[in-house]
Amino acid sequence: MVKAQNSQDGPVAPLWVRRPEVPHRIAYAVAALAFTGQIVAAVLRGSDWPTALSVLLAGGGVALSWWRPWAGLVVTSAASFAVTAVGHDPLSVWMMAVLVLFSVTLRGKQPLVGTGIVAAFFLGAFMTVGGFRGGAVVGAAALFSAVAGGATGAALRIHREHWWTLEERAESAIATREIEATRRVTEERLRIARDLHDVIGHQVAMLSLHLGAAEIGLPEGAESSREALVSARSSARTVVVETQRILALLRLGDDVSGDEALRPTPALSGLEGLVASFESIGLDVRPSISIPEGFVEPSVGVTVYRVVQEALTNAYRHGEGAATVDVRERDGRICVTVENPVSPSPRGFDAGSGLGLVGMRERVESSSGRLTIDSHGGRFRVHAEFSPLGAVVR
Secondary structure, rough: OOOOOOOOOOOOOOOOHHOHHHHHHHHHHHHHHHHHHHHHHHHHHOOOHHHHHHHHHHHHHHHHHHOOOOHHHHHHHHHHHHHHOOOEEEHHHHHHHHHHHHHHOOOOOOOHHHHHHHHHHHHHHHHHOOOOOOOOHHHHHHHHHHHHHHHOOOOOOOHHHHHHHHHHHHHHHHHHHHHHHHHHHHHHHHHHHHHHHHHHHHHHHHHHHHHHHHHHOOOOHHHHHHHHHHHHHHHHHHHHHHHHHHHHHHOOOOOOOOOHHHHHOOOOHHHHHHHOOOOOOOOOEEEEEEOOOOOHHHHHHHHHHHHHHHHHHHHHEEEEEEEEEEEEEOOOOOEOOOOOOOOOOOOOOOOOOOOOHHHHHHHHHHHOOOOEEEEEEEEEEEEEOOOOOOOOOO
């Protein structure tokens, strides 16, 4: 049997939902008390053996229903005939039968069938051997007590199953979000791997070219230097091959379109074109871009491009008004700031999941940068800082 658990993210289920056996056992405990009280009353009154036997029949039905619900319910309800026939008030037997009916329906048995069985025995005993003793009030009490027992058990069972359904949906939503987050991070890592491969491949190719030029320019007799350059060129080729092998392993199962594969590696020089592409689809962008004049590690340039790209994508989907883009060198660092007003209703077809920010953070950390994301005064702000040489930013 599934049991409801406490949820730290929502309301806590009642005890009887978290411990479904509790109401079941309480019903049997009350039935046992009713049986014991009736036995004690029969002893104190000095009742004859038919009376005691009819009460024992009802108690036996209660005990039997613990293992055989339908059989026990029939026996307990039928005991009302015996009690009524000997001339005693069947109230205690009715109570036991109603409590058994409550437990039976709470366990998932058909409430209409159970209620019909109990009501038929109650009314049958009242109208036959009871001779309509007590009048219409007693008959109505017999009928509605049976209906109340079956309806209460069924209602609690439906409510309990509703709680379980909500918790299963919550657990499924959490699991789905975790899977989606893992997928997005994996996709971002694959894109980082592709970018780094392009950057490293270009740099190593240039290195091999310069080594070849140096080898040609060596004077006669510089054999040791020539051998060192040949070895260096061989190592450069090995770096390219190993990089391609590692990328192939990382990209197993990666589905990249031909256009994406042939697209040039992003760089700082492509920021203006990136801004123009967002302006062409209707986003109001106010750029202030000042590309550093000194050397910038290519991987850092790729990351700056991707941060601006993701931030403008979020601004287009979730923002309203103009988005400001500021990229400049300050105190020996490349500072990137993208800010936009937050829209109360997201633009486009997808409200987004925020997982793009997970990939952004992953990318910034891969370039030893520092990322700050905050929302204040109705404005969403993304700020990143990098060392031009790829050093760790504290």
